[in-house]
Amino acid sequence: MTDTSLAHIAAALPGYDAQALHVDTALAFLQTLTQPVTHAVNVPLAQALGRVLADDVVSPISVPPHDNSAMDGFAFRGAELAPGQPLALRVVGTALAGAAWRGAVAPGECVKITTGAVMPEGLDTVVPHEHVRQEAGPEGGEQIHIAPGAVRPGDNRRLRGEDLLAGQPALQKAELLAPAAIGLLASLGFTEVRVLRRLRVAYFSTGDEILSPGDAPREGAVYDSNRYTVTALLARLGCEVIDLGVVPDNPERLAAAFRTAAARADAIITSGGVSTGEADHTKAVMRSLGDVVFWGLAQRPGRPMAVGRIRRAPLEHAASSSAFSNESTASAGGTGASSYSTDSKHHADAGTAVLFGLPGNPVATMVTFITLVRPTLLRMMGARATPPVLLRAASESALRKKPGRTEYQRGVVTQRVDGRLSVRAAGQQGSGVLSSMVQANGLIVLAHAQGDVAAGDDVSVMMFDGVM
Numbered sequence: 001m002t003d004t005s006l007a008h009i010a011a012a013l014p015g016y017d018a019q020a021l022h023v024d025t026a027l028a029f030l031q032t033l034t035q036p037v038t039h040a041v042n043v044p045l046a047q048a049l050g051r052v053l054a055d056d057v058v059s060p061i062s063v064p065p066h067d068n069s070a071m072d073g074f075a076f077r078g079a080e081l082a083p084g085q086p087l088a089l090r091v092v093g094t095a096l097a098g099a100a101w102r103g104a105v106a107p108g109e110c111v112k113i114t115t116g117a118v119m120p121e122g123l124d125t126v127v128p129h130e131h132v133r134q135e136a137g138p139e140g141g142e143q144i145h146i147a148p149g150a151v152r153p154g155d156n157r158r159l160r161g162e163d164l165l166a167g168q169p170a171l172q173k174a175e176l177l178a179p180a181a182i183g184l185l186a187s188l189g190f191t192e193v194r195v196l197r198r199l200r201v202a203y204f205s206t207g208d209e210i211l212s213p214g215d216a217p218r219e220g221a222v223y224d225s226n227r228y229t230v231t232a233l234l235a236r237l238g239c240e241v242i243d244l245g246v247v248p249d250n251p252e253r254l255a256a257a258f259r260t261a262a263a264r265a266d267a268i269i270t271s272g273g274v275s276t277g278e279a280d281h282t283k284a285v286m287r288s289l290g291d292v293v294f295w296g297l298a299q300r301p302g303r304p305m306a307v308g309r310i311r312r313a314p315l316e317h318a319a320s321s322s323a324f325s326n327e328s329t330a331s332a333g334g335t336g337a338s339s340y341s342t343d344s345k346h347h348a349d350a351g352t353a354v355l356f357g358l359p360g361n362p363v364a365t366m367v368t369f370i371t372l373v374r375p376t377l378l379r380m381m382g383a384r385a386t387p388p389v390l391l392r393a394a395s396e397s398a399l400r401k402k403p404g405r406t407e408y409q410r411g412v413v414t415q416r417v418d419g420r421l422s423v424r425a426a427g428q429q430g431s432g433v434l435s436s437m438v439q440a441n442g443l444i445v446l447a448h449a450q451g452d453v454a455a456g457d458d459v460s461v462m463m464f465d466g467v468m
């Protein structure tokens with residue numbers, strides 16, 4: 001029989017070393033482990049921000065629907081312009097945006113026009129009013145004089161379909177809908193859009209020393225920050241968050257939390273308990289409920305991490321989860337929206353939920369989320385893979401760096417007076433120091449093979465914009 005365990009699959013990866021795993025190998029493995037969701041729902045356009053487009057969109061109309069003016073001014077025939085000559089034209093009418101001029105325009109005539117107004121029949125050029133001299137014409141009419149060289153034929157006219165022609169592809173499926181794409185759909189007259197259902201992600205923090213905000217402080221205990229950073233990062237990503245709070249280091253409580261999470265979610269994220277600590281039951285419980293590999297990543301911060309598949313509870317457990325799906329309220333017309341309780345096939349993998357067991361140190365949790373979990377969740381959401389754009393910035397100071405692991409340092413990128421970017425380390429870099437994560441606006445990415453950085457050397461920076 002073929003061994004389909006994750007340990008076996010991972011071991012076959014080129015250069016696999018579970019205790020010093022290259023981040024690229026880890027990412028590649030996570031891609032093969034996961035599948036995009038396929039179930040689609042219709043949502044009103046105004047609720048489509050951050051959703052993933054389910055189908056290609058073909059433009060049903062041309063935008064703009066007619067040739068129109070790009071300026072307030074006077075529309076005329078460009079062919080009447082003679083090189084080096086002024087041009088005098090008689091104004092015979094007015095075309096307003098929303099009220100076209102339908103009359104005939106003879107040679108030597110023009111039409112006053114506003115931005116967006118339909119170009120009158122036969123006219124192809126607009127001269128802005130600030131480029132003409134206006135005067136009363138004969139018989140009480142109005143006349144304009146265009147100075148030589150003020151415009152060229154065809155200027156200031158927008159052609160029908162220059163944005164999109166009817167029948168042309170407008171958007172491709174897997175587009176993560178941003179304001180511009182939503183505006184584009186609106187410009188095509190759509191009132192709703194078909195998107196993939198939201199990814200459901202369950203989260204809980206582990207550890208006996210973890211207090212929830214509001215709890216009385218006690219010796220040796222710390223307040224839970226990971227629950228707040230991770231759920232906020234998930235919300236930014238547009239996931240449906242199932243927040244299971246803090247689970248103490250107790251095998252029964254941990255197992256119950258994992259079962260609940262697996263029944264309701266496509267992915268489970270935990271923090272803490274993945275290192276070597278003796279009192280930790282987390283690893284044992286993960287092992288007992290699924291197929292899990294424990295990694296030491298060749299990265300800093302965020303070395304220990306668990307990745308796996310947690311088996312789903314039988315459906316009677318899942319039935320109570322319907323209240324946790326808000327998809328039906330978000331969709332328009334009720335087409336295909338459903339909650340998990342009646343529709344388990346809508347999970348990426350009906351039999352298991354993907355597990356990301358993140359290290360407990362607060363910055364390690366965030367960094368592993370940003371570098372490994374986030375791209376994997378985007379894939380599960382069905383979004384097109386777009387690797388982060390790394391900026392190059394000059395390091396303001398020397399940075400110590402050991403070859404053989406990828407390092408992420410919190411950095412503050414600024415633009416110098418000469419326009420170039422520079423970056424300084426944002427305070428203390430310890431993996432429990434969240435305040436420097438707040439000061440930072442990006443992560444300095446020091447590549448696996450790279451050694452020390454000298455002051456003034458260029459380094460790569462992954463900016464936080466759009467991520468957190």
Ligand SMILES: Nc1nc2c(c(=O)[nH]1)N[C@H]1C(S)=C(S)[C@@H](COP(=O)(O)OP(=O)(O)OC[C@H]3O[C@@H](n4cnc5c(N)ncnc54)[C@H](O)[C@@H]3O)O[C@H]1N2
Binds near residue numbers: 304
């Ligand atoms: N002997 C070794 N010790 C450790 C190693 C190692 O390789 N050998 N790795 C270190 C690294 S690197 C990290 S990161 C941590 C990760 O450990 P765990 O994932 O098991 O996490 P915990 O021990 O539960 O917690 C670590 C640290 O983080 C604090 N924490 C945990 N959860 C939260 C939370 N929700 N909010 C705020 N702070 C949290 C916890 O109190 C600990 O201080 O292991 C190192 N040790």
Ligand code: MOO
Binds near residue numbers: 304
């Ligand atoms: O995973 Mo740890 O952050 O390197 O302390």
